[in-house]
Amino acid sequence: MSGIIGKKIGMTSIFGEDGKAIGCTVVEAGPCVVTQIKTIEKDGYKSVQLGYGEGREKNTSASVIGHCKKANTTPKKKLVEFKTFEKELNLGDQVSIADIFTEGDFVDAIGTSKGKGFQGVVKRHGFSGVGGQTHGQHNRARHAGSVGSCSFPSRVFRGLRMAGRMGNDRVKIQNLRILKIYPDKNIIVVSGAIPGANNSFVILEK
Amino acid sequence: MNQLLKVVQEQFKDKRAALPEFKAGDTINVHVKIKEGNKERVQQYQGVVIQRKNINTNGETFTVRKISNGVGVERIFPILSPSIDKIELVRKGSVRRARLFYLRDKAGKGARIKEDKSGMEGTEEAPKA
Numbered sequence: 001m002s003g004i005i006g007k008k009i010g011m012t013s014i015f016g017e018d019g020k021a022i023g024c025t026v027v028e029a030g031p032c033v034v035t036q037i038k039t040i041e042k043d044g045y046k047s048v049q050l051g052y053g054e055g056r057e058k059n060t061s062a063s064v065i066g067h068c069k070k071a072n073t074t075p076k077k078k079l080v081e082f083k084t085f086e087k088e089l090n091l092g093d094q095v096s097i098a099d100i101f102t103e104g105d106f107v108d109a110i111g112t113s114k115g116k117g118f119q120g121v122v123k124r125h126g127f128s129g130v131g132g133q134t135h136g137q138h139n140r141a142r143h144a145g146s147v148g149s150c151s152f153p154s155r156v157f158r159g160l161r162m163a164g165r166m167g168n169d170r171v172k173i174q175n176l177r178i179l180k181i182y183p184d185k186n187i188i189v190v191s192g193a194i195p196g197a198n199n200s201f202v203i204l205e206k
Numbered sequence: 207m208n209q210l211l212k213v214v215q216e217q218f219k220d221k222r223a224a225l226p227e228f229k230a231g232d233t234i235n236v237h238v239k240i241k242e243g244n245k246e247r248v249q250q251y252q253g254v255v256i257q258r259k260n261i262n263t264n265g266e267t268f269t270v271r272k273i274s275n276g277v278g279v280e281r282i283f284p285i286l287s288p289s290i291d292k293i294e295l296v297r298k299g300s301v302r303r304a305r306l307f308y309l310r311d312k313a314g315k316g317a318r319i320k321e322d323k324s325g326m327e328g329t330e331e332a333p334k335a
Contacts, residue, residue: 012264019288
């Protein structure tokens with residue numbers, strides 16, 4: 001699976017050939033640098049590691065600086081491994097959008113969803129709440145209800161959906177169509193929404 | 207707005223430039239392309255603009271209200287919609303707000319809008335009798 005690392009710019013809408021408006025996300029992707037080639041002999045599996053995003057030397061750990069120096073490049077903020085590329089790649093090679101994607105392709109987008117904080121079961125798991133104001137109910141409109149039975153099983157089952165931290169998860173959205181590519185500006189326009197806030201890292205996989 | 211986002215919106219710049227300037231209160235005539243089977247024809251829809259939403263974005267829309275056979279009709283158009291053939295500015299209106307929802311509660315004489323004659327060249331205000 002080949003892919004590229006980018007940054008979410010924002011959303012807008014464009015009109016397709018059939019005249020319908022399509023909501024789309026604009027991503028600034030690449031050019032990425034090949035920072036490591038993993039081989040079966042040395043690492044036990046095959047993959048290519050790409051780096052994206054200029055990091056400041058002052059704020060980057062020495063191990064990352066040294067790692068990037070091997071590929072003869074500046075320190076990178078985000079390093080991601082991809083399994084296979086159609087093209088043979090060498091250490092230090094540049095990978096840009098046009099090398100991997102063409103307009104009309106379908107891609108998977110991976111991002112980190114926006115953190116929502118501590119949320120109740122209605123928002124977090126889509127519970128319906130109590131759903132009424134009558135029959136004596138006055139203080140539990142958005143509660144989960146019972147979490148289990150009585151003396152059997154005398155415990156709450158593991159994995160029961162409850163309130164808690166929501167968002168800030170790695171989320172993959174599959175099969176988004178590439179509407180447009182601007183190779184000179186490193187911009188790629190993908191139909192639909194991509195998880196995460198603007199300016200957050202996005203991985204596009206083919 | 208992010209500069210890179212503007213790059214994507216740039217492709218509709220010509221289409222936007224081809225449209226006349228209009229705002230809430232103006233009467234406009236929208237030529238709408240309508241597909242019937244394989245044939246395409248143009249239908250005109252004339253009325254008062256009562257609002258423009260999301261101005262200067264690709265998602266900008268405007269709402270046109272007219273009274274058709276005694277029934278109020280409102281139609282919302284995306285400004286960059288390919289089905290808009292052209293827009294004619296029929297009459298400029300002078301109004302004091304950007305959203306003219308009060309027109310919905312008015313009918314007949316009460317729903318009139320004063321004409322804005324300020325920007326018109328070569329036309330002087332009619333002398334009072």
